[in-house]
Amino acid sequence: MRSEEINQRAEPVLATSVSRLRGAASHLLFAGAGPALVLLAAGLAIGLVVGIHAGDVTRELPPMLAATMVTLPAVWVMAGIAMASFGILPRLAMPLTWAAFATFLILELGWGLRQVSQRVFDLSPFAHVHWSAEVTIASLIWLFGAAAILAAAGLVGFQCRDLG
Numbered sequence: 434m435r436s437e438e439i440n441q442r443a444e445p446v447l448a449t450s451v452s453r454l455r456g457a458a459s460h461l462l463f464a465g466a467g468p469a470l471v472l473l474a475a476g477l478a479i480g481l482v483v484g485i486h487a488g489d490v491t492r493e494l495p496p497m498l499a500a501t502m503v504t505l506p507a508v509w510v511m512a513g514i515a516m517a518s519f520g521i522l523p524r525l526a527m528p529l530t531w532a533a534f535a536t537f538l539i540l541e542l543g544w545g546l547r548q549v550s551q552r553v554f555d556l557s558p559f560a561h562v563h564w565s566a567e568v569t570i571a572s573l574i575w576l577f578g579a580a581a582i583l584a585a586a587g588l589v590g591f592q593c594r595d596l597g
Contacts, residue, residue, distance in 0.1 A: 451531070453591055459585070461516055461587075464516070479501065480495070503573070504559070507557075509535075511533065511558070513514065513582070514533045515589070516584045516587030519587055521590040533563040540560070541560070560577070
């Protein structure tokens with residue numbers, strides 16, 4: 434969305450009947466549905482391969498699919514971070530989003546190498562859906578809530594600021 438804003442493609446679109454909220458929500462919808470489809474495809478592929486190898490696809494596919502899909506709320510938190518930074522600090526949106534992603538990646542790598550404590554790793558949304566963690570409904574709800582709050586903050590911020 435920021436590139437559309439910089440290249441002055443957003444203003445002509447928003448000058449039509451498309452509201453700011455609707456335009457931003459369309460991008461947010463893609464940020465939510467795109468990863469869901471990719472994770473679904475990955476889970477199905479992994480489940481089929483493991484199931485065929487094990488000789489029992491019906492037993493192996495559901496847990497493999499669940500293991501990939503459970504990471505979706507953490508991915509949505511990243512989308513929420515991107516939307517919040519775009520809505521509130523548009524000039525810094527890209528570096529802030531990449532910095533958050535890099536931080537989460539470094540935390541996971543550091544935790545895997547036992548250089549980062551569990552408490553520090555828990556700062557990453559991906560820690561709560563990690564394959565080694567006990568994923569609970571509560572953690573998924575908290576991640577979904579955080580993603581929703583971040584996305585809403587970004588939408589409100591975008592509504593209240595000037596383009597450009």
